[in-house]
Every structure is written in structure tokens, then in C-alpha cells.
Amino acid sequence: MPTGVAIRDVREHLFAAAERILVRDGAAALTSRAVTTEAGVAKGVLHRHFPDFDGFLADLIDDRIAALAPRAAALRESVGTGTVVGNLAGAMTALFNSVAVALIGLMIFRDDLRARLRAAHPGGVPLLADAVAMIASYLALERDAGRLAPDADPQMLAYTLIGSGHLLSAGRRTSPPDEHEVSRMITAVVAPSLR
Template structure:
């Protein structure tokens, strides 16, 4: 427990990580301000010192994880020519799916104030699905110039299909339901094959990866 009055470095990330552990272990019903601060080893009032309440906390957690994925996707074009197109696309799509996870995203959608804050932030330009989609398009364009994606492939449409489907799975998935990761792997294999991408065979997508 942090002593009163002693600043903790990266306290927001500490509480975000604590919330993810509580959700994974006990589910959405257990996520309270006290559960988060207890898990994080913080004083009870720390969460409310940084957030207006639990709704703002949940929305900001989702936005933070989306931003991390958008930053990683922004580096995707640098991987053009390395690995396989299918593998590179799979990594980004799974990272987006895992960025908030169906449990966290579902929690945000069931809390109207959190959902509204999240939607407004994304509409105002916060990094999210659109940023990832644009990065995937740039990556595919680079691979197309290298000859690893077939000429004439609509790279923007491929990116939209990858991100749009992942978005759908993220927002509609529920704990205990079908594994969305397997669905994403299948989607990426199909898209890479349709794009005539090198390394698009199903053997490039082992189920355990």
C-alpha cells in the first residue's frame, strides 16, 4: 500500500492493469472502485483523484488500450517485406481484439456514461479503429509495391474487412462464448488468400499462435 501523500509513478496504468486482473479473475460484476484500488495496492480515494468516477475510468481504460494498439499498427508498414503478409495482419488484428478484450469492451457498452464518453472520444479523433484501419491500408500498399500482394487488390477494402469484423467481435463477444481469436485467424487467412498475398496458405496460421 502506498503511504498517504507519496506519489506513485504511472498510477493510471497501475489501476488499469489492476482492473484487467479483477475482470479476468472475477468478471464485470466485481469491478468496483474499491476492488480496483485494492488490487492495485492504492489508497481507496486514488481512483477518484484521477477520474470523475468508474464510468470515466472504464472508458479511459478502453481508450488507452486502443491507443496502444493504434501505435503498434502505425509501425506495421515497417514490417513490409518481412515475415508473411498473413502473419503480420493476424498480429495486428489479434492485438486489436486483445486491446480491451470482449469483457472490458462489453462492460463499457453496458454502462451508458462510459459508452457515451468512449464514442465521443473516438468521434473526436482519439486513436482507435480508424487509425488501425489506415495503418493496415498503408502496410498493404507497401506490400503491394513489393509484389507480395496481388496488383489490383483493394487494400482499403481488405483493411476495412479486417478491422470491421474484429470491431464486431470485440463489441459483441461475451465471456464464455465462442473464441473470437479463432474467428479472426480464419478471417485473416481468407483475406490474405483473396489478396493473393505471399505466405497466405493456412499453414501460416497455426492455431496456437
């Protein structure tokens, strides 16, 4: 992008460029120069908006965690409608898109980023821990609505679902599992708790 041309939402423009690199080339290829080149901006643009590259990456992850809030609200609103497996399959298929899986890999790959994120997210791996909270909240509501057994443990079910969902999705850069595969996994996990 030529110097002097205004970019509407610089942060989102840079975030989108980083995500494209992550999905296409992996965490090892993600550098500040690669991001600015992909975004078509001067290298200084990134450093004008973020204190350093790990700060940029931490903000990217925090932004994507914040994007879970509407998904969590929609999942909670689905309580008592459709099927538990269907509701979870839709949410988890959207959750484990190729970008989310790449962001999880990035946190594992970069030690300094992981350390920075731990300060703001002390409980588990960011994004995964937030996904567990989203699923556990939904399952607790379904249990209260009588669609899960009274002795069902929403937190443990959520850990199992998110861990299994991540394993099902990891390593699939171009084609995440479809909703049918995700539904099979969810059914295997929650079937004993369904009423």
C-alpha cells in the first residue's frame, strides 16, 4: 500500500494478514515483516500501533477470544431447542475453523507470547479455556432444562469435547472436519449424559 494512503481499520487489516499467513504457511512463517508485506503496508505501521510483535499477537488472540462472546450467547439461547448434539456441533464446527486451530498452534510455538498471555489469562490455554467455559455454560443450562442427566458434569464434558475437537481439527490446514465428523465425536462424548 503506498505511503500516505489511509487504512480504515489498521488493527483488523493487520490481524487478517497474520491469520492468512498462519493458515497458509504456519507459525514459523509469521514475522512482523511477513505480516506487513501480506497487508501491503510499511513495516513501521505495525510498530506504530503495537508495542512489539508479541504484543500484536497477544492483541490478535484477545480480539479473537472477544469474538467468542456472541457465539456463546447464541449457544445459550439455543437451550431447549433442536438437539444438544446439533447445537454443540454447530458451535464447535464454527469454533474449530482453520484460523482458531492455527492460533492455538501459534501459542504453543511462541514461548514469549505464551508467557505474555498467561499474565492476562492465567487459567489454561487462552481460546481453548474460553471455549471450555462457553461449552460448560451451555451444558449446565441444558442439564438444568432436563435434557442432560442430573449427575452430568458440564465442566468435564466441556473439557472432553474441546480437547477432542482440537485433536480432530489439528493438522488439517485446508479442510477442517465437517459437521458430521464433529457430531460423531460429540455423540460419543455426551450420549451417556443425554436424557
